[in-house]
Amino acid sequence: MTVVQTPASAIIRGVRAFFGARETGILAALILVIAVTTMVNPTFLFSPDGFRDLLLTPSILVLIAVGQAMVIITRSVDLSVGSVVGLTAYLTGRLFIDVHGIPIILVFVAGILAGAVLGLVNGALVAFGKVPALVITLGTLYAYRGINVLWTGSNRVNASDMPADFLALGTNQLLFIPYLTIIALIVVLIAAWYLRNRRGGRELYAIGSDPAAAQLYGLKVTQRVLVAFIVSGALAGLAGVLFAARYGTSSSQTGTGLELQAVGAAVIGGVAIFGGSGTVYGAAIGAVLLLTINRALPILGIPDFWQQAVVGALILGAIVLDRILALRLSRKLIAKREVSHE
Amino acid sequence: MSTTQTINGPAVLELHNVAKKFGSVVALTSATLTVQPNSIHALVGENGAGKSTVVKIVAGLYQRDGGEFLFRGESVDFGSTAAAKQAGIAVIYQEPTLFPDLSVTENIFMGRQPTGRFGRIDRKAMRDEAKQIFARLAVRIDPDRPADGLSIADQQIIEIAKAISLDARLLIMDEPTAALSGVEVERLFAVARSLRDEGRGLVFISHRFNEVFALCDTITVMRDGAFISTDPIDAVSEDEIVRRMVGRDVTNLFPKQETTVGDELLSVENLTATGLFHDVSFTVRAGEIVALAGLVGAGRSEIARAVFGVDNYESGTVRIGGKRVPKRNPAAAMALGLALVPEDRRKQGLILESSVSRNATLAIRKKLASFGIIRSASENRSARIWADRLRVKTASLDTLAGTLSGGNQQKVVLGKWLATEPRVLIIDEPTRGIDVGTKAEVHRLTSELAGRGMGILMISSELPEVLGMADRVLVVREGRITAEISRAEATAENVMFAATHAEGVAR
Incomplete structure (x- = not known):
């Protein structure tokens, strides 16, 4: 056809898409939180530690939220990620204690692989058992945690058990940016690229949008869902290794509750809980917003016991907002159709 | 040939x-x-x-x-x-x-998108091809809009x-x-x-x-x-x-009783729900079996659901014995003496994981309860009456409804609603998927109920059933009643014709 795309119109379209995007709103909220908190206490942003914490604190949750987003996009959910983080964090410590002089890179590989295997178990149960992921991963949440308790007992891994080079990864930075944040950023970029540009990525959206239609299209539904769970598990495994590096400790309770934060981050970031829409950028920004608010509230003088409520309100607000936006969009689309049929 | x-x-x-x-x-x-x-x-x-x-x-x-x-x-x-x-x-x-969330273009190419380096989807090529196809089909659809809507x-x-x-x-x-x-x-x-x-x-x-x-x-x-x-x-x-x-013999199977048709029981006037049905008016009298015939998807079940109050409608009225039935209130419709035996008995008619007796008494829970508590004994007593009358074949009343045969399930659903002693019974596809013997029993029963003065509205896609059972046939096509044919005049051909024939369609 003959519609010529001038650069100017492409830019206008890009700008419009940016301001129309669901992620922009979350980003604006994040900037607002940072701005207000910084006004109350300038060290929140304008101090080496403040800036570092801002980036460092959410990095591990960002990794998990990315995996969670991929699973939620297929209309599933992975509640076991917190337990996977616990298991792999302890595995990391054990490897350093039991295998003397083990290369750090090997520990990373082991953590990621272990996470992937745990994710594969989830995915296989969901894909072949035809049982909702909510139930399956609730089961594995407890099962994996149980294994962790059995294995760890009352032991704990301490910073002194791990090499200094490894611990440095968790806290040091390249120029101004912590290593952890760089890793998280790379993961976000790769996942976003995959979801947007590869057939496999687009099919995840298709499966979540209408599973029956995906079946009729002849998409490899089982395989794709399996992959999403494996990725979620692998990212949780990576997060577990980084958790050990960042905090220098892990016990049988490491990572407890992370799964709900990850789901919350994805939902706040505009990943629809019924699948089919949302981006990992949104989920990542959602994770940053969630943890930044947690740190900002004490500074703003809001009492401890309100903090959980604020997070809850944020999630509810995000869901209500999504619903309103979806209704408005579908009304607009129907109106458009009525007009074109006149 | x-x-x-x-x-x-x-x-x-x-x-x-x-x-x-x-x-x-x-x-x-x-x-x-x-x-x-x-x-x-x-x-x-x-x-x-x-x-x-x-x-x-x-x-x-x-x-x-x-x-x-x-x-x-x-x-x-x-x-x-x-x-x-x-x-x-x-x-x-x-x-x-x-896929409602995805763009029109993606919907066309899902699973076989053109790809370039690193398996990257070539969005431009995809979009251009979509545009080309639309141009060829001479339609104007924005390739970037979502399929939703x-x-x-x-x-x-x-x-x-x-x-x-x-x-x-x-x-x-x-x-x-x-x-x-x-x-x-x-x-x-x-x-x-x-x-x-x-x-x-x-x-x-x-x-x-x-x-x-x-x-x-x-x-x-x-x-x-x-x-x-x-x-x-x-x-x-x-x-x-x-x-x-x-092409088949349509007169067997149906032991239709002759009945005397009495007063008007159900009257529906100008019922309309946009996109589903339009300006639907009809009446059902005591002792009468009225069939809603037509093709699957013509809007018959939707009309029945609206009359019973399960679904909403925009305008029109439903009356039972002269009293107006409120919209979207099945409980009120039941109180006025209306019962609906739904199309999909496994999903809408039964609780498959519950016992026969519990299912059979579901619609009269209030009546059975004393001080808010339902005792199994009273449940069983009521269920026993209906199971016997309808000849439900089940090992015991404790048997789970899901384990019964289709015909017996249908009888349980029927019993559940008959227990409410309705004046008007709506049955949607009463014999779908049940064996010939039970079919005849359901027909006999329906006919008997009409004989005792109940008004019956029967939705059926089976022509022989419609012709054999109904005193009057209303044919629904695309949400409108297109013909009303008396028992004497109804033939397979004229019902089928009314169900399929659109007047103003493009040639």
Whole structure:
């Protein structure tokens, strides 16, 4: 056809898409939180530690939220990620204690692989058992945690058990940016690229949008869902290794509750809980917003016991907002159709 | 009465004596169909004749149990829809299945997007091709908009665009015009003709004969899962086709009691719900069985659900014995003496995991309760009465409803509603999927209830049942009552004609 795309119109379209995007709103909220908190206490942003914490604190949750987003996009959910983080964090410590002089890179590989295997178990149960992921991963949440308790007992891994080079990864930075944040950023970029540009990525959206239609299209539904769970598990495994590096400790309770934060981050970031829409950028920004608010509230003088409520309100607000936006969009689309049929 | 072989290469599709069983239910006994290239082939038959099963076998969704299946001259066995699609078969369903969250372009190319380096999807190429296809089809659909909110007609265009983009040699359209307006039908037909002229084979399934005769060049009739005939369209008349579709003895089975028709019990006036049904008015009198006949999807169940108050409607009134039934309030409708035995008994009629006695007494829980507590003894007592009267075959009243046969399940649902002592009973497809013996029992029972002065509104897609049971037949087509035919005048032909014949459709 003959519609010529001038650069100017492409830019206008890009700008419009940016301001129309669901992620922009979350980003604006994040900037607002940072701005207000910084006004109350300038060290929140304008101090080496403040800036570092801002980036460092959410990095591990960002990794998990990315995996969670991929699973939620297929209309599933992975509640076991917190337990996977616990298991792999302890595995990391054990490897350093039991295998003397083990290369750090090997520990990373082991953590990621272990996470992937745990994710594969989830995915296989969901894909072949035809049982909702909510139930399956609730089961594995407890099962994996149980294994962790059995294995760890009352032991704990301490910073002194791990090499200094490894611990440095968790806290040091390249120029101004912590290593952890760089890793998280790379993961976000790769996942976003995959979801947007590869057939496999687009099919995840298709499966979540209408599973029956995906079946009729002849998409490899089982395989794709399996992959999403494996990725979620692998990212949780990576997060577990980084958790050990960042905090220098892990016990049988490491990572407890992370799964709900990850789901919350994805939902706040505009990943629809019924699948089919949302981006990992949104989920990542959602994770940053969630943890930044947690740190900002004490500074703003809001009492401890309100903090959980604020997070809850944020999630509810995000869901209500999504619903309103979806209704408005579908009304607009129907109106458009009525007009074109006149 | 035989397939014709033409000279221009092998047929696109050839089915010979294809059979398909689901458990003990035989869906197809011997389906035979030959579709030539450059041809639009009509496939017609009553509801349940096996057309949809044929489509699903060709589409790779089901696998045949017997017979031959040749595609472009080669014997094929599709294990999945993907395999059939890969080979060049596209199916356009009445209700297209698209991904609402994704863009129109993505919907067309999902699963086989053009890719470049690193497996990156070439969005521009994809979008350009979508635009090209739309230009060729002379339709204006924004390729970037999400599929959510598209009209059924536009969704079908997306499905056709899909078929074109994978260069399908065979296109099957399963009742594509059911939800379309006149203009949209014309647009679809123009597209279908141009696809035919490109050498593709098309199968067109429709109940609207004027459309079939306007569009198709060959016509195959199916009945009861078997092939009946294939003819050039010019060689047969509409009447002849209808006769072949119906063609069976319709007077057996039905022990209809003569009743005296009494006062008006149910009266429905100008009931309208946009997109579902329009301006529906009718009455049911005491002792009368009124049938709502018509094709699947004509809006009969929707009318029944609205009357009972399950679904909302925009305007119109429903009265029982002169008292107005409020909208969207099934409890009030029940209190006024209305009962609805739904179409899908497993989903809407029964709690499969509950016992027979609990199911049978569900609708009278309030009546059975004393001080808010229901005792098993009173439940069983009430259930026992109905189980005996309806001759429910069950080991005990504690048996789970889900383990009963279809016919016995239906009796339990019927018992549940009869226990409320309704004045008007609406039954939706009362004998679907139940064996012949139980069928006759349900018919006898229905007739008996009418004999005792109950008003009955029966929805049925089975013509013999309609003709055998009803005192009056109301024919619904596309959400409107198009004919009211008395028992004496009702014949298979005139009911079928009213159910399928649209006046103002594009030729």
